[in-house]
Amino acid sequence: MKRKAIIKTAVALLAAAMLLLPATAAAAEIDFTPVAAEGDNTEAVELPSYYSSLDLGYTTSVKRQKYQDCWAYATLATFETYMLKNGIIPGELSINHINVWGSTRTNGKGWVRTYGASGFPSMPVGYLTSWQGAVREDDLKDYAVTLGDPGDSAPTDLARYGVTSVKYLTNSTVREIKRAVYESGAVFTCYAHSARCMSSDGSSFYTPPSYSGSYEGHAISIVGWNDDYPRESFANSTGKLPANNGAWLVKNSWGETSNINGYFWMSYEDKWAFGSKFVPSYAITGAEQINPYKKLIQNEIYGATYEFGYIEEQNLTYLNRLTFDSDYPLIDKVEFESTAKGAAYSLYFVPDTADGTPDADKALWVPLGSGEISYKGYQCIDIDDFVIPADSGSIAVEIDSTQSGGYATIGVGEWLTSGGNLVFINETERGDSYIFQNGAMTDVMDWYHEENTDDIGGTFVIKAITVKENRPSLLGDADMDGSLTIYDVTEVQRHLAEYVTLEGTALLNADMNCDGIVTIDDATALQRILAGY
Numbered sequence: 001m002k003r004k005a006i007i008k009t010a011v012a013l014l015a016a017a018m019l020l021l022p023a024t025a026a027a028a029e030i031d032f033t034p035v036a037a038e039g040d041n042t043e044a045v046e047l048p049s050y051y052s053s054l055d056l057g058y059t060t061s062v063k064r065q066k067y068q069d070c071w072a073y074a075t076l077a078t079f080e081t082y083m084l085k086n087g088i089i090p091g092e093l094s095i096n097h098i099n100v101w102g103s104t105r106t107n108g109k110g111w112v113r114t115y116g117a118s119g120f121p122s123m124p125v126g127y128l129t130s131w132q133g134a135v136r137e138d139d140l141k142d143y144a145v146t147l148g149d150p151g152d153s154a155p156t157d158l159a160r161y162g163v164t165s166v167k168y169l170t171n172s173t174v175r176e177i178k179r180a181v182y183e184s185g186a187v188f189t190c191y192a193h194s195a196r197c198m199s200s201d202g203s204s205f206y207t208p209p210s211y212s213g214s215y216e217g218h219a220i221s222i223v224g225w226n227d228d229y230p231r232e233s234f235a236n237s238t239g240k241l242p243a244n245n246g247a248w249l250v251k252n253s254w255g256e257t258s259n260i261n262g263y264f265w266m267s268y269e270d271k272w273a274f275g276s277k278f279v280p281s282y283a284i285t286g287a288e289q290i291n292p293y294k295k296l297i298q299n300e301i302y303g304a305t306y307e308f309g310y311i312e313e314q315n316l317t318y319l320n321r322l323t324f325d326s327d328y329p330l331i332d333k334v335e336f337e338s339t340a341k342g343a344a345y346s347l348y349f350v351p352d353t354a355d356g357t358p359d360a361d362k363a364l365w366v367p368l369g370s371g372e373i374s375y376k377g378y379q380c381i382d383i384d385d386f387v388i389p390a391d392s393g394s395i396a397v398e399i400d401s402t403q404s405g406g407y408a409t410i411g412v413g414e415w416l417t418s419g420g421n422l423v424f425i426n427e428t429e430r431g432d433s434y435i436f437q438n439g440a441m442t443d444v445m446d447w448y449h450e451e452n453t454d455d456i457g458g459t460f461v462i463k464a465i466t467v468k469e470n471r472p473s474l475l476g477d478a479d480m481d482g483s484l485t486i487y488d489v490t491e492v493q494r495h496l497a498e499y500v501t502l503e504g505t506a507l508l509n510a511d512m513n514c515d516g517i518v519t520i521d522d523a524t525a526l527q528r529i530l531a532g533y
Contacts, residue, residue, distance in 0.1 A: 047175070047178050047179060047182055049226070049227040050224075050225070050226045050227065050228070051178070051225055052223065052224035053081050053085065053181070053185045053223040053224055054223055054224060054249065054263065055224075056085075057084070058081045058085045058185045058186075058223070059077070059080070059081050059084070059186075059223055059251060060080045060084070061256065062251065062252065062255060062261070062263070063095070063253055063255070064253065064254060064255030064256075064258075065253045066116065067115075068116060068117055069095070069099055069116050069118075069119065070218055070219045070220070070253050071119040071120070071123060071124060071190075071219040072098045072099050072102070072119070072124070073095065073219070074124075074188055074190075074219035074220050074221045074253065075124035075127070075128070075134075075188060075219075076093045076095065076098065076134055077186065077221040077253070078186045078187065078188045078221045078284065079134050079284060080093060081184075081221065081223055081251075082184050082185050082284045083161065084185065085184065085185035088161070089532075090134070090136070090161075091136040091137070091138065092136060092138070093135065093136060093137070094134070094136065094137045094140050094145070096140070096145045096146065097133060097134070097135040097155075097158075098124065098127055098135075099116060099147075100115060100145050100149045100150075100153060100154040101133055101151055101154040102119060102123050102124075102127065102151065103149065103150060103151040104150060104151055105150055105151045105152045105427075106150045106152055106153075107427075108425065109425040109427050110151045110425065110427070111123060111151065111302075111423070111424050112421075112424060112425060113423070114148070115146075115147040116147065118217075120424075121190055121219065121279060121280055121281070122280060122303060122304065123302075124188070125166055125282065125303045125304070125378070126301060126302040126304075126305075126413075127303075128162070128163035129162070129163050129166065129335070129378055129463075130156075130301040130302070130303065131159055131162035131163075131290055131296045132154075132156040132159060132301060133159055134159060134161075135155070135158045135159055136160065139158045139160070140155070140158065156301075160290055161287050161288065161289055161290060162287060162290050162296060163284055163286065163287045164286040164287055164333065164380040165284075165285045165286030165335070165377070165379060165380040166282050166283070166284055166377045167180060167282060167285045167375045167376070168279075168280045168281065168375070168377040169187055169274060169282055169283060170274065170275070170276055170279045170280050170281050170376075171274065171275065172274060172281075174268050177222070177248075177274060178225055180283035181222055181223065181224065181225065181283070183283075183285075184284055184285060185223065186221045186222060186223045186251070186283075187221070187281060187282065188219065188221060188222075188282050189219075189220060189222060189273055189274055189278070190217055190272075190277075190281070191205075191207070191217075191220065191266070191270060191272045191273040191278070192207060192217060192218075192272040192277065192278075193215055193216050193218040194207065194211070194213055194214060196213060196236060196237045197211065197238060198264075199233065199234065202258060202259040202260070202264060203259060203264055203265060204229075204233050204234050204236075204247065204264060204265045205234070205250075205264055205267070205270065206234035206236065206238075206241070206266070206267040206269070206270055207238075207270050207271040207272055208238055208240035208242075208271065210238075210240065211238055211240075211271060215272075217277075217278055219253075219278075220250045220252060220253075221250070221251040222248045222249065222250060222251075223249050223250075223251050223263075224249035225246070225247065225248050225249060225268075226246070226247055226249065226265070227245065227246050228245055228246070229245055229247035229265055230245055231243070231244060231245050231246075231267075233247075233265070234267050242267045242269040243269065244268070246267065246268040246269075247267055248265065248267075248268065249263060249265060250264050250265065250266050251263055252264060280377075282377060286380050289475070291475070291514045292514045293467055293468045293471035293472060293514065294332065294465060294466065294468075294471070295325055295327075295465075295466050296463060296464075296465055296466075297322045297323070297324055297325070297328075297463065297464045297465075297466055298320075298322075298463040299320060299321075299322060299429075299432045299433075299459060300413045300426070300427075300428075300432070300459040300461065302424070303337070303378075303411070303413065303461060304337040304378075304411025304412060304413065305412070305414055305415075305416055305424055305426070306411075306412055306414045306416070307338075307339050307409045307410070307411060308409055308410050308411070308412040308414070308458065308460065309407050310452075311407070311437070312407050313407060313408055313437070314400065314401045314402045314405075314406075314408055315398070315399070315400045315402060316399060316408040316410075316435065316436075316437060317396050317397065317399075317435070317436035317437070318336075318396070318397050318399070318410045318433070318434070318435060318436075318460045318462065319358050319395065319396045319397075319434040319435075319436060319441075319462070320394060320395055320433050320460050320463075321352075321393070321394045321431055321432065321433070321434065322392065322393065322394065322395060322464060323391065324390075324391055324392065324393070324464075324466060325466065326391065327468065328466035328467055328468055329387060329466070329468070329469060330385040330387060330388065330467050330468070330469060331368070331383045331385070331386040331388060331465070331466055332382070332383060332385060332467045333380055333382055333383055333464070333465040334347050334369070334380075334381045334395055334397075334462070334463070334465075335378060335379065335380050335381070335461075335462070335464075335465070336378070336379055336397045336410065336411070336460075336461060336463070337377065337378045337379070337410065337411025337461040338373055338376070338397075338399060338409060338410050338411060339377075339409055339411075340373055340399050340401050340404070340406060340407070340409050340410075341373055341374070341375060341376050341404070342373065342401070342403070342405070342406075343372070343373050343399050343400060343401035343403075343404045343406070343408060344370065344372055344373075344400045344402075344403070344404075345371060345372070345373055345379075345381075346367065346369075346370040346397075346400075347367070347369045347370065347381060347383075347396065347397060347398075348366060348367055348368060348396040349365065349368055349386065349388075349389075349393055349395065349396075350364075350365050350366075350393060350394040350395075351364055351365075351389065351390065351393050352390065352393055352394075356392070356431070357431070357434070358393075358396070358434050358436070358441055360436065360439060360440060362436075362439075365396065366386070366389075368381075368383050368386055368395075369381050369382070369383055373399070378411075378461075385467070388466070394434065395463075396436065397410060397460075397462055398436075410460055410462075411460070411461035412433075412458040412459065412460055412461065413428070413458055413459045413460075413461065414456075414457070414458030415458070425456065426456065426457070426459060427459075428444075428456070428457045428458055430443055430445045430446075431443065432445075432459045433445075433458070433459050435447055444457060444458065444459075444460065445457045470505075470508065471508060472505065472509045472511070473505050473508075473509060474509055475509055475512055475514075476488055476509060476510075476512055476525075476526045476529065477509045478491035478492050478495070478502060478510040479491045480505065480509070484529065484530060485530070486530060488510075488526060489523055489526050489527055489530070492518065492523040493523055495507075495510065495518060496519070496520060496523065502518065512525040512526055
C-alpha cells in the first residue's frame with residue numbers, strides 16, 4: 001500500500017512551480033466538441049511545419065504581471081486563445097478574480113497562499129472546470145475583488161463559459177503537443193527559467209540537458225511552433241545548442257516590450273518544458289456556454305490535485321454522492337478526471353439506501369454510458385438526458401484497466417504539502433465520495449483514516465451537468481434551422497412587431513440573454529454575434 005509520505009515527495013515537485021516576477025524589458029449557446037473524442041491518433045492529423053495563433057488573430061494583448069502570479073496570466077491567455085479560435089470574443093478577463101479565487105478561504109482551507117503569490121499548475125484547472133472562472137472585468141463591476149481578500153469572497157456565478165474537458169500533455173511527444181496547439185489554439189505549460197538560458201536579445205530560450213544552475217519556475221502559454229527555427233538562434237551563455245532546429249512560440253507575461261513584443265521562441269529540446277517537473281501541462285479541449293438552463297452539480301471546486309492510485313487494482317468503482325436541484329431534472333453530461341489512459345469506463349446512477357449512502361446492490365444501479373479513456377485528463381461524457389429519479393444519489397465511475405494495464409485511478413482533490421507545510425487543504429466531508437470494491441461500499445474518509453491515519457482525506461473529481469426539460473436548442477436560432485444567420489434576426493424582429501408569434505423552443509432560442517422575455521436587446525445581441533463582436 002502506498003503511504004502518504006510518497007505523496008509528499010511527489011508534491012515537492014509541484015512546489016517547484018514557484019512563479020516568476022517580471023524581468024526587466026529586453027531590446028450564443030455554444031457546445032465545443034472535445035478534441036479528445038478523436039483519441040490520440042496523431043498520425044491521422046496532417047500538421048504544417050509552421051503554425052501561429054498569433055498570426056491568425058487568436059491571441060489577446062500581452063499583459064505584464066505585477067507579482068509572482070504568472071500561473072494566472074498563462075491560464076487566462078490559454079483560455080482566451082481557445083475561445084477566440086472557437087469564434088467567441090472572451091472580453092477582458094479578470095486577473096484579480098482568479099488571483100483571489102486561488103487564495104486561502106476564511107476557514108483556512110483551499111490553496112494556502114495570498115493574492116499575487118506563487119502557485120501550482122493544477123490550480124487553474126480547478127478554477128475553469130468548476131465553472132467559477134474565468135470572469136470578465138465588466139461582469140465584476142459591482143464587486144471589489146482586491147488584494148488581501150479571502151478566496152471565498154470571489155463571486156462564483158459570473159463565468160460565461162465553463163470548461164468541460166482538459167487533456168494533459170505532460171511528457172507528450174512534440175507531435176502530440178503540436179496537435180493540441182493546432183486544435184485548441186494554445187496550451188498551458190511551465191518551465192525552469194534562467195537568464196543564462198535566454199539569448200542576449202531575449203528572442204529565444206533553451207536549457208541544455210547538462211544545465212545544473214539556478215532557475216525559477218515560470219508558467220507560459222504555447223501558441224505556435226516553427227520546425228525550421230534555426231538551432232543556432234538558441235545561442236546563450238551556457239555555450240550549448242540543441243541538436244536540431246525547431247521551437248515553440250511562447251506568449252509571455254512580462255509586457256509587450258519584453259522579448260519579441262512579449263513573445264519568444266523555446267527549443268523543442270528544452271530540458272524542462274512539458275516534462276514531469278511542473279505538472280500538469282494541458283490543453284483545453286471542451287467548453288460550453290453557461291446559462292440559466294443548466295447547472296453543474298459538484299461537491300468539490302478545486303479539481304484534481306492528485307491521482308488516487310493507492311489501491312493497486314485494475315478494476316475499481318469510484319462514486320460521488322450529489323445533491324441535485326429539482327429545477328434541473330436531467331443529466332446532460334458527466335465529467336470525471338482520470339489518468340488511466342486506455343482503460344474502459346462505465347458510468348452509473350446509484351440510488352441511496354434508507355440511511356442516505358450509496359446502495360451497494362449493483363443490480364439497482366442504472367447504466368449511463370461506457371467507453372474508453374482515450375487521453376489523460378478531464379473526460380466529458382454525453383448522457384442522453386437521464387431523468388434523475390431522486391433529490392440525491394451518486395454518480396459512479398467504474399474504471400477497468402485489465403486490457404490496458406496499470407491501475408484503475410481517478411483524480412482526487414487531496415491535501416498537498418511543500419517543504420513540510422500544507423499548501424492545499426481540501427474541504428472534504430463524510431458522505432462526499434465512496435469506493436466500491438468487492439461488493440462493499442466505503443466512505444473515502446474512512447478509507448483515508450484506516451489506511452493512512454489521515455483525517456483530511458480527499459474528494460473524487462466526478463461532476464454532473466444537469467439541465468432543464470424546456471431549454472434552448474441553440475441560442476439565437478429563432479427560425480430553428482440549426483444555425484445562426486441574419487434570418488434569425490429577422491424572425492426575432494418579426495416576433496417583436498407581432499407579425500409572427502414564436503413559441504416553444506423557438507421562443508427560448510430567441511431569448512439571447514436568458515432573462516425570460518424577448519426584447520430588442522436580444523435581437524441586438526444576435527446581430528453583434530453575427531457581426532463578430
